[in-house]
Amino acid sequence: MIKKKHLQELEKNGYFVYPNFLTKKQNNKLWRILESLPKKDLHFSYSRTGEKVKKDVSILAPNIMTYSKDFISIATNSKILQVADDYFFRASFNEEKNPYQVHIMHARKVEDECGEQQLHIDSRLRGADPAYMLHVFIYLDDCIKPHSGGIRLVPKSHKLKRYAIPSIDEKKAKEIFAKKGTAIFMNSSLFHAGSEKKTPGTRWVISLVYSRWWVRQPFAIPYFKKWPKKLTAREKILFGFYNYGDASIKRGISARGKLPKLIPIKND
Numbered sequence: 001m002i003k004k005k006h007l008q009e010l011e012k013n014g015y016f017v018y019p020n021f022l023t024k025k026q027n028n029k030l031w032r033i034l035e036s037l038p039k040k041d042l043h044f045s046y047s048r049t050g051e052k053v054k055k056d057v058s059i060l061a062p063n064i065m066t067y068s069k070d071f072i073s074i075a076t077n078s079k080i081l082q083v084a085d086d087y088f089f090r091a092s093f094n095e096e097k098n099p100y101q102v103h104i105m106h107a108r109k110v111e112d113e114c115g116e117q118q119l120h121i122d123s124r125l126r127g128a129d130p131a132y133m134l135h136v137f138i139y140l141d142d143c144i145k146p147h148s149g150g151i152r153l154v155p156k157s158h159k160l161k162r163y164a165i166p167s168i169d170e171k172k173a174k175e176i177f178a179k180k181g182t183a184i185f186m187n188s189s190l191f192h193a194g195s196e197k198k199t200p201g202t203r204w205v206i207s208l209v210y211s212r213w214w215v216r217q218p219f220a221i222p223y224f225k226k227w228p229k230k231l232t233a234r235e236k237i238l239f240g241f242y243n244y245g246d247a248s249i250k251r252g253i254s255a256r257g258k259l260p261k262l263i264p265i266k267n268d
């Protein structure tokens with residue numbers, strides 16, 4: 001169960017770690033689906049140097065919710081929505097009944113050896129207030145010791161009005177050692193990075209990101225043609241189906257209801 005202390009940690013430190021978010025069975029199923037994706041659907045990147053050296057290759061599986069309803073269930077899981085409600089209803093407007101959407105959902109694999117990433121933020125907005133993006137990383141492989149490719153984070157850096165500076169921030173970075181099935185909830189303005197991997201085998205992580213409804217999704221999720229199931233109304237809301245002007249006109253309904261009065265619920 002998500003507790004108040006988790007939400008407080010997210011606010012104060014910019015993250016919290018939630019062990020056993022997935023059962024072993026769920027974890028292994030998701031892992032197997034990812035491993036069986038056709039090579040043509042994967043993106044290979046050479047993180048540091050741009051050169052094709054084995055040590056730096058990482059593999060990205062984009063838009064994984066289109067592969068299996070199991071990924072849809074993760075993205076719409078009540079444990080996550082409980083956190084997202086708390087996170088996004090803050091500083092939203094009275095008229096906004098659904099203030100957030102799935103922003104992006106992908107999985108990243110590093111295998112055997114891979115170099116570390118540099119500390120970065122994916123939200124692009126440093127110290128964003130109100131927070132407008134929320135990351136949920138889910139380990140699908142154990143990262144319980146150094147060099148297994150865990151994620152490192154700089155606690156409290158979500159409040160800084162600057163980007164990461166390696167010479168200052170690397171020494172404050174904390175690597176998250178945890179078993180597979182663990183979820184790391186993170187304010188997307190927190191400095192973080194994948195760490196170096198030297199152990200044999202895979203390290204898959206799901207990156208599931210939510211944003212306020214008015215942020216442009218990097219992939220226009222409602223326009224995907226292939227879904228593994230018919231989406232429920234609630235799932236459509238969460239995947240941002242009503243956040244596109246033209247889509248809502250076609251359906252004869254208004255995307256967001258009345259335009260909000262420009263007064264936030266709370267003055268924070």
Ligand SMILES: O=C(O)CCC(=O)C(=O)O
Nearest residue numbers: 108122151193194195205
């Ligand atoms: O794979 C990881 O450990 C983190 C990935 C990440 O933060 C990113 O690619 O933006």
Ligand SMILES: [Fe+2]
Nearest residue numbers: 120121122192
């Ligand atoms: Fe990142």
